[in-house]
Amino acid sequence: VRVFHGIGFGFFHTASFTFIANTASKAHRGQSLGYFSLSMTLASALAPAIGMLLINHFSFTILFLVCLGLSFCSLLVTEQLAGEQTPPLQAASTGDGFLLSPKAIRPSVTNAISLFTWGALAAFFPLYAVEHGVNNPGLFFTTVALMLLLGRTVGGKILDLYKRENVILPCLIAYVISMAILAFSETLFMFILVAVIWGIGNAFSMPSLVAYILDREGSSPGPAMGTLTAISDLGISLGPVIMGIVIHVT
16 A cells, blocks of 8 residues: 555656646746645644544544545546646756756755654654643644745745745754754743744745756756655655654664
8 A cells, every 4th residue: 555655646746846837937936836835734734633533533444535535536636637738848858867856956955854854853742742741742733834824825925036045044044943942842832932933944945945946957847856756755754763763772
């Protein structure tokens, strides 16, 4: 099941970013990517809570059937995009048979490192919060989701008003500040503060990095998006694994 799901997600993730890159005007590319990445983030924030609700009140079978229904809805919605007109793509080439796009590697690694941190947070923060007397660690993730919603809707135009680098750098600084505060936080108020700062940084960093890659790649975004999604997925997957070992050792 995981193999089939991974194949589908891998193709969809890459193709969807490429589709947006080809349909959105360059002047609004950052804003469009921000809306799209917001949809994924909100789903990630809501799914665990809804999933636990279904498991606690019904069963795992009901959970999987709901996932089946949602997947079918996605299929129906995606089918409606079949008639969309997109500009013709030039022949995609990454050079010398190299599977990854060289221009996309460095910003992809930057995104992967932030997702590495997020993967570790998603896995272990609830345990850390409960240890410090917080009954509902989900408030942390709800706050992050709210900041993402506000940042990418109200502040979405910022992504296209300034140079990509001028947006990305403050976001990376926000990541650093939030993790420095979290290292010394033990109360719900401090956890919420961390969520606000992290959420603001994440609201603008990922769509800015994607737009930055697309701006550099030009008219052949497929390999670039494949590079981004592959390296980013590696980052978020390794986060819980490696930090789990660090927690066990230290």
